[in-house]
Amino acid sequence: MAKSHVSTSINGEPVEYLCDPGDTLLDVLRNELQLTGTKEGCGSGDCGACSVTLNGRLVCSCLVLGVEAEGAEVGTIEGVGANDKLHVIQEKFLEHAALQCGVCTPGLIVSTKALLEENPNPTEEEARYYLAGNLCRCTGYDKIIRAVMDAAETMREGA
Amino acid sequence: MVSVVYEAPDSIEGAVNLLANADVPAHILAGGTDLIIQTNGSSDAERLFVDVKKIAGMTEANLTDTALVLGPSMSCAAFTECDDIKAVFPGLVEAAYLIGSTQVQGRASVGGNLCNSSPAADTIPALIANGAQCVIAGPGGERTVPVEEFVTGVGRNCMEKGELLKQITIARPAANTSDAYLRFIPRTEMDIAVAGAGVSITLDDNGTCTAARVGIGAVAPTALLVPDAAAALVGSTLDDAALQAAADAASAASSPITDRRGTVEYRRQVVGVLVKRAATIAAERAKGG
Amino acid sequence: MSEAQEFKYIGQRTIRPDGYDKVTGRAQYGADLSLPGMIWGRTLRSPHAHAKIVSIDTSKAEAHPDVFAVVTFKDFGSVEGESINAGEGAADVLDLARNCLADDKVLYHGHAIAAVAARTERAADDALDLIDVKYEVLSPVMDVEDAMKEGAPVLHEDMFTQGYEETPSTPSNIATRLEMKMGDIEAGFAEADVIVEREFRTPTAHQGYIEPHACTARYDEDGQSMVWCCTQGHFDVRTSTAKLLGLDLSKLKVVASEIGGGFGGKTVVYQEPVALALSRKAGRPVKMVMNRDEVFIATGPTSAAKLKAKVGAKKDGTITAMQGWMAYEAGAFKGSPMMPGVMTMFTPYDCGNVQVEGFDVVVNKSKVAAYRAPGAPQAEFAAEMVVNEVAEKIGMDPIELRLKNAAKEGTQTIYGPKLKTVGLIECLEAARDSDHYKSALADGCGRGIAAGFWFNIGGQSSVSINMNTDGTGTILEGSPDIGGSRASMQMMAAEVLQIEPSNLKPIVADTDSLPYSQGTGGSRVTFATGMAVIEAAEDVVKQIKERAAAIWNVTAEQVDYADGVAINTAGEEKMSLAEVCQAAEKTGGQISGTGNINARGAGPSFAVHLCDTKVDQETGKVDVVRYTAIQDAGKAIHPSYVEGQFQGGAVQGIGWALNEEYIFNDDGVMENPGFLDYRIPLASDLPMIETIIVEVPNSFHPYGVRGVGESGIIPPLAAVGWSVGDAIDRKVEELPCSPPRVLSLIQNG
Incomplete structure (x- = not known):
């Protein structure tokens, strides 16, 4: 299965990645992009450990496909606070x-x-x-x- | 693991085309909160996901002078922010608000809840109570089905291959009408309904109920319209005897199962309690409105 | 120590040193390490609760193009039944190996059978489907009653009940029978004016940590290996993994990642030996991460139990006799926490006539693991419910009844020693005098009170403090930090060295960097590892004095150390700690203190909880409307994290009492292996959890510390259970108090 190419924005920065169409956004964040601040606790939307924002909406990244982030704005824990200062x-x-x-x-x-x-x-x-x-x-x-x-x-x- | 093919058409025709011509199991991807979990547990080798959220109108709601026209894939979070809809259909909005967590509401939709066709879906009894109609698009054009006839069994509905839910429409209710939805869960949030009840009540100027619709969930293979419960309310001032008669009618109409979420006896009893309580709230609202 | 001490840093609410990494997402947990060339391991699990394995054919999986290795029990090599320290207490190596990968039998739904390492997680999952296992399915036994019956299907043909004078000659599911007694139980009941006797049940409950078990293992060409994992005891992971794979301890380095909760459940190995076996076979690093359903079906939980309690008292409230009986599920292999259940059941009471009998019973469920005060919540639930009923029957306030009979210094325990200084009376008085207890109970509500006792343990802890040339230092400890203990280590070292805590960086060192340290469990870390830290810091102070003495040409005895400054009592000179460290090069090399100890004298921590609930009479739903947790901390090093332990324990207990339970179908398959239907408490389910920290110092710790991690989970079961019964005018005998059960109690009694 060919991988899909996705252009998105994560924490305000443009990001491109390849993913399997079945991969969740959580898989992509953690395994492709090494943004491991987003955690997996259940994989079924029942624990909230993988919470991110998608176009400003709070979602579980385990219930979003990586391909759905195309053209979207994703916010993760890594984007909370400034580089030198906590939120x-x-x-x-x-x-x-x-x-x-x-x-x-x-x-x-x-x-x-x-x-x-x-x-x-x-x-x-x-x-x-x-x-x-x-x-x-x-x-x-x-x-x-x-x-x-x-x-x-x-x-x-x-x- | 299932191999997924992902398509995101920008028109109903495009979606119908993809769904109709799929040679692998095809699924409509709206919020994905059920579909992604089900796919992880599936033995299918391949699945086609048709993401319908890029189609105009699918993620919008429009309350006109005559009706609510709801794009089925509008997220519950966005839906529950619509104050105008909440003023007219508070119970339906409550039902959407009860689906899962804040996070799940960010993705889940009323249409998705309906098409997933779980017996325990929260919005279905509320849609039934409000007499919602489902507009279905397919290769042969459009057809409209009353919501209580849409779901045909556990996880099954009347949509044929190539069809998709295009709109949910609800006529604006008569004056002095309102609704309420209540469900019972063991915790305060995050659970699947053990029982649910949606009730719409119309009152006359004297506070007598002139029309009612009662929908119940999680107590039968599909959510049910319970005319006997409504009949028990119509003509009454929603006194204790009428409420109890409606509760008893709902319990009698139910045919629940025992599972990890509740027993037959418990569900049958609690659905009656919920009908009673939801009818009382709906009536209060109808008076106020 | 006995008198109140003045502290400079102890007792403050500092910012924890690992906090920044945790609020920014930088902290690396079990699943967060990836290595070059890494592949993914997944586990094949039994669909049956009880079956013989007739054959396993892995050839098709091995032929999968993305698969690097497949392992089964055979890959562990020769493992023999011997006892090792594998987490909280001893474990049989063979049982451990058979739990990691089944040998000739599967003993529960979810029992691991084989594992595959492949290029991707998806490929590994696909390859699992290619493994062909033939089973001969057997009838499962799913509770102690069925398991203890004559003629029940037997899990282990080689298990004969221990604990009778004569060991039976036929195998049985009862691993052990234990009896403890003192005084004359019959005479005690004969003296009583009131006797209450009831039977209770508690469900299988899981620790419910949010982070699933995860590890990354690497086995190198030269036989050196590394395991990175989330564990409460990385030295014990090393022991177990090395034993199963036949490695020397020096060849295996275990690194404790940050750990996302454990509560006892991460004291044993599941995947670590399997991942390393896969890596050895594949020649690649292997990562294994459990799914949530695997966590539920194949790790933890704690024992479901059946219990009886009988208590007799005089009209004036004097308890004259206490008798208990309990059967605890061990899961698939022997070793439930029945013994601590027997030991703790009636320990909050100073009663001379006590008898308790317990049974450790195997059933076709996942092998139980330690869970916060393992064994005590079930036993003390039964005891506390009956004590409350005794108070009710004689018309006495339940706190007064407890005060009249409270265990105190000198009280004889059923398990041998007499209690040293303990704080139960102080906790009961604090409860009695609390705003909560004095408040009126709202209409339709019930109130419950219960006490809890847990021993706490000491044990081996190893610590080094390495001083830098600028006077800052690094604290190396061997106890994984599960809830903020690095903060208390930092504070205790700072107190000894009299320097700002932020000048000391505490880290959890890997197994190559320190001698053996016992795991984080038994509420031992702040007590025992804290003592090791204090000893290591005192060692640093001693060296500071010696170095300053060398510079000043006086003896070390002539040097004082105060406020972070060495003072020459024979002259005028002073040198700060930093100055002495800076000069270390000239006085013999760098300064490093060690504290490698086996701590004795852990002080028990008693807890008393108050709970108000409101019950919906038509649905049986219970709301906790007010809750107060009172507990003896000895000395609270960091009060915020002490309160956090009280609150967290209380809420886990509330969950256990209200909604948490494993639900199995007739085939022994768990039907609710997820957070959707295994219902742990949510933010919206709870009120604020009020806390009162009682401080009755433990004389065996330099600062008076008692462990506080575990006692807090004990009282909620009876505090909630009694409160619910009070609200509906019924007696609760079975947990959880789920809505259907409560409604049935309301309607049917």
Whole structure:
């Protein structure tokens, strides 16, 4: 089977790759492009570890084909924050000890960024429901939600 | 592993052509949230994916004076952002909002949910409650099918080879009409419905129900329209006795199975509870609207 | 240590040193390493729960153009039954090998049979379909009741029940029977005014870490080999893998990647020996990553159990007798955590008349692995439910009842020693005085309370601290950091050296770089590896003093060390740590401290949890509306991560109590091997988890540390279970409290 050629944009930079039409965007990010910050926890859209944005929409990259990224804009954890400075959300996750093992963290940060872009002033309940698709088995979510709410507040103040 | 051929036509005709002439199993790729997982578990050697999201109108919704015209591949996330639609069909929008996580809603669509034809699909009971019509395009032209006749069995529907769902249309409801959809899941999110109920209620000025439609899900091989439940509501002021009669009618109409998500007894009981609760919410909304 | 100490760094909430890599996606986990020329391994798994393997034909798979190697059990060479330390406790090497790749029998759905290495993951998967295995299918036994019946299908013809005076002559699925007792149980019950006895069941539950097992293995021409993997104990991976492949330990380097959760489930090997065997055969590096369904069907879980508890008490609340019985599923091979279940069941109580009997039973499920306080949650669930009912029957507050009978310093345990200083009473008092316990219960809600006890362990830890010429240093530790322990290592070393924590970089060193260290388990790392860090840092301080003494021409005893500065007590001179390190070249070479210890004196950590639930009376759905976790940390090195352990343990326990369970069909095939239907708690399922850190110092640790990782998963089962029963006026006897079960309790009693 011939591979498909895809031109896309990842974290604002033009990227081209070849992929099998059956490969998921997650496969491409991790195995072709070595963007291993995006994690695979389930491969079925049930854990959120592979969360990325596709044309600004939060999606599970395990449920998107690599070929579907043609002409699209993809955002991954590697694009959160500047090269020399963490994003406020990243800072707040560290400050609040919102991670233990950290494997769900990239997905949670990508999702939190999408949440706060859509809704800069979420209630705790709104944050919990928006992030329900990001499983964390270590923290019990308490410190994650505190980090999200604090990041939201800090971002509102800075806006 | 399945070898995938990917095509992304830009017209209905192009899609119909690809689907009609495929010599391997052909599948419509909308959000892909079911298709990609199913393909990973498939024993097919090769599959054709026809991505329909580049076709004009497939990912848009338009609420006119007379009807909602919904592009079947519009993501649930985009759909639930349409405040005008939410004002008219709050229950249908709720159903779309309940599908999977935020991430899944970023891809999954009402049409995809319908075409996947799972007995537990959240939007189907809500579409049934609202009397939705499915516009199907195929090699022989277009045909329109009521949503309750679209799904024919577990994972099966009335579409023939070469056909695709082009539009879902719902007529604007009469005055003092609203809907609600509720499902039961063990957690607060992320689960597949153990039972679901969509109810549309029309009230007169005295608060008496003049028309109702009740759709139930996850309690039979297909989502069901339950006329007996609607009949129990019509003519009543949605008092406890009428609600209980509707609940009992829904339970009686159900023919659930026992599986990892629930038992026969449990589902039969809970679907009644959901009908009762959804009818109450829909009526409150109908009053308010 | 006994009195309260003043600390400069301990107790602060520092930013963890590995945090930046984790919030940016740079941190490399098990599946994140790729090597030049690397190929992919995949595993063929049994579709049957119990079957004899008649034949395996791999020839077609080997002929596949993209396939480099196929391995089966035969590729492990000669493996004999012997006991090795393979993770949390001993394991039989032959069982380990047979679990990695089945020998003559498959013992559970998902049991690995063969593995293929191919150019791509897809090709490897395709090649698996080309392996022809002929089975003779046998009836599966799926629970302890069936497995213990006379005439049940037997999993292992060579297994005879241990633990009776006379070992039976017929094989059985009961691997071990164990009884522990003290006092006079009959006399104790005779004294009681109230006796409560109930039978309980808990389901098969999985650790549910988000990162699937993954490794990359490379076997070189010269016989040197390397395994990179996510594990809680890379030295134990080395032991197991070397044993299965017949390698010298020096020829195998195991590198612990960042680890995406384990909770005990990543203390044993599954793929690592297989990947290395494939690499040896293929001459290429091999990566293996499990799918989520493989994680569920073939790793973990913890034992489903059937239990009985009987407790007698006087009207004044004095508990007079406690009796327990339990049968734990071991999965396919012997070795459930029944023994710690027996040991912990009634340890929160100071009662002289106790008897507990336990059975370790094999069934056709995946071999269980350690799961956070292995064995204790099930046993203490049964005990705590019955204790709550005793309190109810005599009309006493359940916390008062526990305070009246609480285990304390000097309490005789059923397993031998008397307890040293422990903090159960302090935890109970904190619970009693908490805002949560004083708050009124909302309508339609129930409240539950439960205590939990876990021993914690010490064990071998090896640490080096290498000082740099600018006075900064690197801490090499051998304990994989699963939840932020590098932060506490950094803080403890900083406390000894009296320099800023950020001047010390803690790393988890590979097996070539340090002597053996036990894995991360048993809540041992902050305690034991922390002690090794303190010892290594003290070694550095000692050398700093010696070097300064050499420069000043005084004896080391004449040098003091305070606030990061060496002081000549015989003169006026001072030198900072950095200055001494800078001068190391002139005083004998570079400075490096070591702490290679076998730590004794781990202090148990008691926990007490409070749970309020609301139950939908028409659907049986349970919402946790308020939850408080109280636990003795001895001394909280980094309070945020201590709270995180309490919260994480509590929520895993809540999941176990509410919705998590393995569901099997009649053929023993797991029907819910994914996060869709194995329902772990979501952010939207929970309230904030309130915490109270109790600090009753452990006198055996220089700073008073007790491990805190495990006790927190014990109380939730009964705290939730009792709370649900309270809300519906029924007695819960089986977990999980899933909606259908709760509705049935409401309607049928």
